[in-house]
Amino acid sequence: MVAHDTYAESIPADLTARDEAARRHVLREEAARLRVPPRDARAQAGRPALPTGGFPGSAADWEARLATAEELNARLRASEAFTARLLAASRDxxxxxxxxxxxxxxxxxxxxxxxxxxxxxxxxxxxxxxxxxxxxxxxxxxxxxxxxxxxxxxxxxxxxxxxxxxxxxxxxxxxxxxxxxxxxxxxVTEAHRAEEQQALLMQEMAHRVKNTLALVQAVATQTLRSAPTVEAAMKAFNGRLMALSDAHDVLIRGAWAAADLAAVVEAAMAPHIDAVAGRVIAAGPGVSVGPRSVLTLSLMLHELATNAAKYGALSSPSGRVAITWDLAGADDRVLRLRWQESGGPAVAPPSRGGFGSRLIERSLVHSFGGRVSLRYPPVGVVMELEAPLAAMQEGTA
The missing domain is CATH 3.30.450.20 (PAS domain)
Structure with a gap:
């Protein structure tokens, strides 16, 4: 087969392409030469001369064999070229x-x-x-x-x-x-990074679930401690859980990384907004706060709104609540938030501090290292909060 390939390759390519008859003529000549090898060549090699008949088979047989070898070589080259293209196309x-x-x-x-x-x-x-x-x-x-x-x-x-x-x-x-x-x-770089991100999210989710459960436990303890009856405790506890639920909805919209303060205020005050125009006014610059701040601020606003609906400005059709915030300082920026009630019944300081006041006066200060004041002038409750913006944004992306 190798000898056939050598002879086939010796045929001029341009002759093969131009003239099929010429190609067949060359093949016949090669076949005739193979059938009758020179006697002196065999004698020089020390072998006896072949009979006059040469190699068995006619010229047509040898032509068919050469053509078959040529076809097989062409198929082999095409197969090798396809394999090379296949390997080159592989991304592996x-x-x-x-x-x-x-x-x-x-x-x-x-x-x-x-x-x-x-x-x-x-x-x-x-x-x-x-x-x-x-x-x-x-x-x-x-x-x-x-x-x-x-x-x-x-x-x-x-x-x-x-x-x-x-x-x-x-x-x-x-x-x-x-x-x-x-x-x-x-x-698998993309898949590996996705797995790392998923593992990180699972760890973060476990951490947040633990924090949320601890917060729910604290809310339940404080609610049961201060409620006069079981029914009152259940009602207050359910309301606080709904406030936490609304806060979680805000965090989910922010992929649990951060939430806009305006969205936190809107979610907390949504149950208390009625058809009266200007009942609740919220204004301030765009500020992102972290997950822990979202939960704490949501509970704080829920407590203030609940008290306002029971005893303060939101218990009267003419009452109004204004929630405003701004940023102070150049380097170490401070978030200042103010709750101001007006137009409601006259307000008097409570005889004892409830869950809301303890949350506002203790939790916010302990959590964010800020300052908070809760005052009860007759015209309406005023709450003012100042806290380092960096602490309020802890956990943001």
Whole structure:
């Protein structure tokens, strides 16, 4: 077959392309020459001369054999070209290794996983981290033992690594035993980053759930301690839970990273807004606050609004509530928030502090290191809060 290929390749390509009859003529001449080899050539080689008949078969037979060889060679070249295109189109890193782990062949995509994996080098040693090199050695040992090895490892720069899911499998020889090894690495960088982000979100969610449960426990304890009856305790507790629920809705819209203060105020005051125009006025610059601040401020506004609906400005059709805030300071900025009631019945200081006043006077100060004052002038309740903006924004993105 090799001899046939050599003779076929000796045919001029332009002659084959231009004139099919000429190609057949050349083939017939080659067939005739093969059928009758020179006698002196065999004599010089020390072999007896062939009979006059030469090689068996007619010129047509030899022409058919040469044509078949030519067709088979064309198919082989087309198959090799298709395989090369297939490997070039693959996004995976494909490498052929010797049994000792030496790189023998690398696909175009394989040159990136890792960067140092080149022909003639030790494949396992090319992984940058010592732990990854150990994992590569373990995968090689598994493949040599006629099993499949697998691990995940990064390559490239530490600041922006590419992550690879690597599978090492045996390439069997004619005897059925591993002859070489095949290492295929798939780029899973995006999936790896998504898994890291999901794990981080789960940890953050667990932390927030614990904080929320602790807050609910504190609300329940304070409500039961100050309520005169079980019915009153249930009503107050349900209202406070709804305030927490509304606060969570605001946080969810902000992907639990932050929430706009105006949205927090709107959610907390929504149950108390009626058809009377200007009943509740909220004004201030755009300020983002963190998850902990959202929950605490929501509860604070809920308590102020509930008291205003029972005894203060919101218990009268002419009553009004103004909630305003601004930022003070240049470097260490301070958030200032003010609650001002007006137009309602005359107000008197309570005989004893309830849950709302304790939440406002203690929790906010302890949580954010600020200052708060709660006053009861006859014209309406006034609450003023000042807290470091950085503390209020703790946990924001």
């Amino acid at each position: 890193s494909i490498q052929v290794l010797a049994l000792d782990g030496t790189v023998q062949w690398v696909s175009e995509g394989g040159r990136a996983a890792p960067d140092e994996a080149v022909v003639g080098t030790a494949w396992a040693a090319s992984w940058p981290e010592p732990g990854d090199r150990v994992a590569a050695d373990v995968a090689l040992a598994a493949a040599r033992a006629d099993r499949t090895g697998r691990f995940r490892a990064p390559s490239g720069s530490r600041d922006d690594p590419r992550w690879w899911d690597v599978v090492v499998s045996p390439i069997h020889g004619p005897d059925g035993h591993p002859e070489r090894l095949l290492a295929v690495a798939r780029d």
